[in-house]
Amino acid sequence: MNNIFKWFFGFTLLFILIIVAIWLSPTVPGATGTLHPEFKTMLKSGNYTGGSPAIKWLSYLFGLGTIGIFAFCVFIGSRKKDKTIQRKIYRVLFIGFGTYILTFSLMVFAHWNYQETNSTSFFGGFPIPTAWMLYGMWFVPAIITSAYIFKFDDWVLTKEEEEQFHEIVAARRKRENND
């Protein structure tokens, strides 16, 4: 049961290393936006991080690390004693997070292309990379939500577990009353 936490610990250390690497990399001036020349209440993008290949790839790794931590958390919350059930749950979670990582990667690559080609193509009211973000990154996690909703009784809390829980509570109350 502790193996997943050992892997998680290693992963969080790597995640912190990515943050340290970003911190130590030479800063790209104006990378987080500059004041808009005409409207002082707005910001305008400055030298985008794409200007530095190191930061460009570190940003991508930072994103993968974030999704990885999300995945570890959901896998931890979905562990079951029954290994057959656990395998079924993990299969769905692998599909869900695999699709999420793929969508994230496609969004990032679409954005790199957007910067290089100054593309003006729109999909669903937004530029292509933004459409990946709004329609992909936002809604792909619904795969995991569906599993939670439809398989709750088999995977999250079985009837036997619920009965066992009520027995534990009843026994505890009895002990407390006797004390």
Next chain:
Amino acid sequence: MEEYRNPIILTSLGVYMLICIAVGVWALRRTKSTQDFFMAGRDLGIMVTAFAVFSSTLSGFGFVGGPGLVYRMGMSSVWMVVCVIMGFNISFALLGKRLRLFAELGESISLPDAVKLRYGKDSTSLLISIAILLGVFGYLATQILAMSVVLKDILVETEFMANISLEMCVVISCSILVFYSVTGGIIASVYTDIIQGGIMIVAATLVFFTVMYTYDGGFTEIGQIIQKDDPEAIGPWGTLGMIGCLSWLFVFGLGGSGQPHVITKLMMNKNIRDAKHILPVSIVGYLFSALLWISIGLVMRALVLSGRQPELATADAAASQFLQTYAHPVLAGVVFAGLFAAIMSTADAFLNIGTAAIMHDIPKALGKKVKNELFWARMTTFLICAVAAVFALYSGDLVAILGAFGWGTFAAAIVPAVTLGFNWKRATPFAANTAIIASLAVNFIVKLFKISIPYHIDVGALSLAVSLTLFIGISLMSKPPDLDPDVEAVMEM
């Protein structure tokens, strides 16, 4: 119709506030014990719990600060919303069932109560209570300030209250909030959440369609106007850039499971199995409400860039300017009521957990027992609101500092100890205590010493990464703790 704009807005607000008072009176009859006052007797249905979860998550920030950020930075802040389905997935996978089981097993009436049951140590529940209190005062004060500023903006437009002071607006708005929170406790809070959540969904959906028809070409035209000025602003990372946005994805996605005013609601549902229905209803409610956040911010940026609208005085004026200039007066009235609903639903949740921390959790952790807890809980609710109101008016930058990193403070302090700790038998109280202290230290040091983190990595993301690593590392290196057999059995489910 235009000449009636202000009376319509005032009437909408008045009706909304009267409903809140009526719910407070109704809930008074149902509140007979501290279990009722803090946990709604653990008797809530699916819709009530689901609406309470999503409306507490989306505070006034979503109606004022959110559109302001989109106006100012383009798509950057949308990441705070895009993470929501994943965020709710994480919360429910780790806590949807677990917290409810712990609440019933230990008859817990607060999150620190459940923490005490899990770790068996007063020190851990005390530290969680302190972290909650620190966040509560900052968050609550900012909510009260936001509510009062908006009320003042509306009232100064009338003839009979043109010179009303901010202090008087604080008194008016806090009176309603305190009334229903004191009389009905969490019962009033969650039932007003249904009304508040409903108003938020309706208001946001209507605003979304109004925005869509502001330009003939809809969102495509809005996007093209923004793109012409600055292609990155309408790109997925906005003007902030990829790293800053991803740090928001991290802290808002994972941090959602560490917001005490939200996850406490997962201890209140009547049936454990209701979690499977609460999750989708919460997600859908939040998604609809978030439409306002994105649409108003984008259209106001496009309107200013294309010269149809003069530049705003501040970015936060985006929502109110849009409503006053482009929305039908009735819609403006509904949305202003929705704004108050968003603020109040979060504020009453904070009042409740703050009161529990002062009246129940901290005395219990220190080995004291308060007599006549229900009476003192009501008095404490009033006092917390009064102190937060004074804090909001007179503490200057401190309220902004506490309010600004409230989410991150909660996330970094509570996610390791509660979200993970309730799912890992090996987690130790020492690891939980270290993680909580480290998270608060990182948050406060970075903010107070104004340490600049490159690429605008959110301080909450940094402290969450540190506290997670410390928590897991220390637990792995420590001797496995001795657990109460009942707790161990529940953690294996």
